[in-house]
Amino acid sequence: MTDRRPLSLYRHLLDYYGPQYWWPAETDLEMMVGAVLTQAVNWENASKAITNLKEEGVLNLSSLQEISLQDLSQLIKPSGYYRIKARRLKSLLSFIHREWQGDITRLKEGSLYEHRSRLLKVWGLGPETVDAILLYAGGYPIFVVDTYTIRILGRLGLLARDSSYTTVQRYFMQNLPEDVHLFSSYHALLVVFGKDLCKKEPCCQDCFLQDLEKKWRERGP
């Protein structure tokens, strides 16, 4: 017995916003670095930090390993929380060298949940960052949850407000076909939607959500 609403919501979002083509990164390493840099910060800020790293020529495994914590933190300043994020990046880099001998393609060998439990032990990587890495760099079918996702589901009444990360993730994964492309596309659409959505309730008069809620009531999901 599966709940059809998650797939229905996906179709509405895709129809409204169009395809999103995430994650915006040229390499898997860049994707992982970006995942840390965008923690609790809008992508524009994280993107500036990525640009700095590229211009300095340090967005590669060996340079990131060698660069001092101080120099690294200065380069990523625009991403906010720059001192802590520099430490988190160093922590991630040491994991890549320790676990994979510096071979990032090792992420694509082995099993999803084995990688997940190891990555979750890395200092500075929490569930969202880890799942983003697994989905967008690893190509594994795992659903990425963020604050927007939780807020949207609560707002639509699909789950209780402020449901936990695990609850929301399980809800999507139990009610959607296991499909990397679908999960990738869906998470991107939820973020775009979340940016569009008024943070404070009640929602603005003519935003998409109101339109969606109306359709929802009229024709059902």
Next chain:
DNA sequence: CACCAGGCAAGTA
């Protein structure tokens, strides 16, 4: 001026 942005870890009860 206030408030927010694609989290996470550490401390407290």
Next chain:
DNA sequence: TACTTGCATGGT
């Protein structure tokens, strides 16, 4: 287990 707080820049 379930809160609370620090971390910090840049845009509206």
